[in-house]
Amino acid sequence: MTETIIKKREKIVIIDSLKSGLVPKIGIQHIQVGRSREIAEMQKDFELISSCGSKTRFIIGDYGCGKTFFLTLSKLVAHEFNLVVVSADISINKILSSSDGKARALFGELINNMSTKTKPDGGALKSIIEKWATLHFSSSQEITIENIHNLLFPLERYVNSYDFSKVITEYLLAYDSGDEIKMSNTLRWLRAEYTTKTEAKNDLGVKTIIDDSNIYDYLKLYAGFVTLAGYNGLVVNIDELAVLQRLQSQIRNRNYEVILSIINDSMQGSTEHIGFIFGGTPAFLEDKYKGMYSYGALESRLADNPFSKKGMEDLSGPVIRLSNLSPEELYVLFINIRNVFAMGDKSKYLVTDSEIKQFLEWSLNRLGAQAYLSPRESNKNFVGLLTQLENYPETSVSDFLGTLKITISNNDDELVDFKL
Numbered sequence: 001m002t003e004t005i006i007k008k009r010e011k012i013v014i015i016d017s018l019k020s021g022l023v024p025k026i027g028i029q030h031i032q033v034g035r036s037r038e039i040a041e042m043q044k045d046f047e048l049i050s051s052c053g054s055k056t057r058f059i060i061g062d063y064g065c066g067k068t069f070f071l072t073l074s075k076l077v078a079h080e081f082n083l084v085v086v087s088a089d090i091s092i093n094k095i096l097s098s099s100d101g102k103a104r105a106l107f108g109e110l111i112n113n114m115s116t117k118t119k120p121d122g123g124a125l126k127s128i129i130e131k132w133a134t135l136h137f138s139s140s141q142e143i144t145i146e147n148i149h150n151l152l153f154p155l156e157r158y159v160n161s162y163d164f165s166k167v168i169t170e171y172l173l174a175y176d177s178g179d180e181i182k183m184s185n186t187l188r189w190l191r192a193e194y195t196t197k198t199e200a201k202n203d204l205g206v207k208t209i210i211d212d213s214n215i216y217d218y219l220k221l222y223a224g225f226v227t228l229a230g231y232n233g234l235v236v237n238i239d240e241l242a243v244l245q246r247l248q249s250q251i252r253n254r255n256y257e258v259i260l261s262i263i264n265d266s267m268q269g270s271t272e273h274i275g276f277i278f279g280g281t282p283a284f285l286e287d288k289y290k291g292m293y294s295y296g297a298l299e300s301r302l303a304d305n306p307f308s309k310k311g312m313e314d315l316s317g318p319v320i321r322l323s324n325l326s327p328e329e330l331y332v333l334f335i336n337i338r339n340v341f342a343m344g345d346k347s348k349y350l351v352t353d354s355e356i357k358q359f360l361e362w363s364l365n366r367l368g369a370q371a372y373l374s375p376r377e378s379n380k381n382f383v384g385l386l387t388q389l390e391n392y393p394e395t396s397v398s399d400f401l402g403t404l405k406i407t408i409s410n411n412d413d414e415l416v417d418f419k420l
Contacts (some may be wrong), residue, residue, distance in 0.1 A: 006030055006343045014340050015387070018379045023068045025121060031336045032073055034329040035066075038322070041315045042074050045275055046081040050232035054266040055275045058241075058302065060285050061322035064376030067279045070322060071237055074277055078235045079117035083275075084128065084226045086110040086219075087237040090244060096215070097254040101195070103212040108192045110219075110236065125190060132229035133172055143176045145169055154228065158221040160214060163206040168225075170204050192218075216258060223274035233273030241280035245290040256295040263301050263318065285319070325375050331360060333375070334382050341386050350389045355397045359385065362401045 010027035017024035024031075045055040059074075061067045075085045087110065088094065094106035113122040136151050137143055152165040167186050174182035185203045192210035194200040200209045210218050223234035244255050259278070265271040284291045285302065293299040302319050313321070325333065334356045342348035351359070359382060388400055 004030065004339070004344050006340055008343065011340055011343050014337075015383055018337070018383045019387070021064070021376050021380055023072050025072075027340070028069070028072055028076065030340055031333065032069075033333045033336060034325055035070060035073070035322070037315060038070065038320055039073065039077060041320065042077055042277075043081075046078050046083060046235070049083060049235065049273055049275045050081050052272050054269070054271040054273070056263050056266040056318055057275070057277045058285065058319045059277060059279045059322060060282055060319055062281060062324075062374075064374040065322050065324050066375045067322060068239055069375070071239055071277060071279050075115065075235070075237055076120065078275075079115070079120060082117070082230075082232045083235050084124065084222075084231050084233070085115050085235045085237055086222075087113040087115070087122075087239075089240040090238060091240065092243060092246065095244065095247070095251075095255055096238075096258040098212050098251065101212065103215050104192045104210065106238075107210060107215040107218065110238075111191045111222075116231070126187065128226060128229050128231070129168065129171055130175070132225070133175070135230055143172055145173070148172055152228070155221065155224050158224055159217040160208065160221060163208045164218070164221055164225075166206055167204060216261065220271055220274060223272070227273050233275070235275045235277065237277050239279035241278050242284035245284055245287065249290075252290065253295065256292060256298055259292070260295070260297050260301070263298075267301075282321070325378075327360060327364075330375070330378055331356060333379070334359070337379065337382055338386065341390065350386050351397060358397060359401070 006027065010030065014024045014027045014031060018031075042057070045057060048055055059067050059070055071087075075087060078085050088106055089109075090096075090106070093102055094109060095102045096106065097103055111125055114124045114128070115122050116124045116128070118124075119127060133143075137147075148169045149165065152161075152168060155161040155165060158164075167189050171183055171186035174180075174186065182204075188194060189200055189204060189206070189209065192215070194203075194209045197207065197209055200206050219234070219236055226234050244252055247255065262276050266274075266276070280292075286293050288294050288299075292302060302317075304319065305317060335353070338349055338351055338356065341350055363378065363381065385397070385400055389395060389397070
C-alpha cells in the first residue's frame with residue numbers, strides 16, 4: 001500500500017493551525033475523520049443544487065466541536081460537485097442586514113473568498129468571468145455589446161440583472177482593449193466596493209451599486225451567472241452566526257428576517273442553483289430571548305423532528321447538530337496528526353499506537369469526558385505533546401503526562417492551554 005506523502009508546507013500549516021485552535025486552509029484531507037453521515041447529507045444537498053434546486057442548512061454545535069472544520073470540508077466537497085463556494089464569517093461589522101454598510105461588507109468578503117476546485121483558496125471571481133467568456137467567444141467571434149447582451153439574456157429574470165450585465169460587458173470590453181483601470185473598476189463594483197452611485201456612474205455608466213439592501217438578490221444573481229460559466233451552482237458558506245445575538249433587537253430581527261427569506265425560498269422552490277450553509281451554536285439556535293428561536297417563524301422552520309433521538313438522528317431537516325467525536329474517532333484523528341508530523345514517513349513517528357491510547361486515557365481521567373471529546377481542545381493538546389517530543393527527541397510521552405497541567409478558560413470561545 002502506498003503511503004500518503006505530506007508536503008512540508010502542509011505539515012507546517014496544519015500544525016500551526018491546530019496549535020491555535022484554527023482550521024487549516026490546506027491539507028485538511030490529511031486529518032479529516034468521522035462525520036460520514038453528515039457529509040453524505042451534504043452530498044445530497046449538492047446534488048440537489050446541481051440539478052436546479054436549492055437548500056439551506058444550519059450546522060449547529062458547541063464551541064470546539066468542529067463546526068468550522070465541517071464547513072471547510074463541505075466547501076471542498078462542494079467543489080467536487082463543480083459548485084462555486086463563497087465564504088465569510090459574521091462579525092459585529094459584517095452582518096446580513098444593515099443600513100450602515102455592514103451587510104455590504106459581508107457581501108464583499110463573500111465575493112473576495114469566492115472559490116472553485118481549481119482556485120480553492122478564494123479570489124476566483126476574475127477567472128470565472130473569463131471562463132464564461134472563453135466558453136462563449138471563439139477566436140473568430142467578435143466581442144461586442146450586442147453579443148454579450150444576448151449571452152447574458154438568461155439573467156434578465158433576476159432582480160438587478162441590467163446593471164450586473166452592463167458591468168460584465170464593461171469588463172470584457174476592457175479586457176479586449178487592455179484597459180486595466182476599467183477592468184479594476186468593474187471588479188470593484190462586483191465586489192460591492194463602490195459606496196456611492198455617483199462614483200459608479202462616472203466610472204462604469206451604471207445607475208446602481210451593490211449595497212446593504214440587495215445582497216441576497218445579488219447572491220441569487222451570482223448563482224445564475226456561475227451556471228452560465230459552466231458551474232453547477234453557488235454555495236454560500238457563512239459561519240459564526242452566534243454573533244447576531246449581540247446586536248440590538250431591531251437590527252437582530254432584520255437579520256433573522258433575511259434568514260427566514262432564505263429558508264422559505266429554498267423550501268418553496270423559489271430559488272435555483274443556490275445553497276446556504278450557516279454555522280452556529282445550540283445556544284444561538286435555541287435561545288428564546290435573542291437566538292433564532294426568539295423569532296417565531298424561525299423556531300417553526302428549524303425545530304427538530306420530535307421523533308429524532310440519540311443514535312437515530314434525523315439529518316434531513318435544515319438543522320444538522322454536530323456532537324463531539326467518539327473516543328474511537330479521536331484515536332483515528334490522533335493517528336492522522338501523528339502522520340502529519342512524520343510527513344507520511346512511518347519511520348519518523350513520534351509516538352506509538354499504544355502511546356496514543358495512553359494519551360487518550362490520561363486525557364479522559366484528567367479532564368472528564370466533555371473536554372476530552374472536544375476536537376479543538378483535544379487536537380491542541382495532542383499537537384502540543386508531539387511538538388515537545390519533536391523538540392526534545394530524548395524524551396518520552398510519560399515525561400510530559402506526569403507534569404502536564406491543563407486549564408480551561410471560562411470563556412467558551414477560548415481554547416485549552418498547555419502549562420508545562
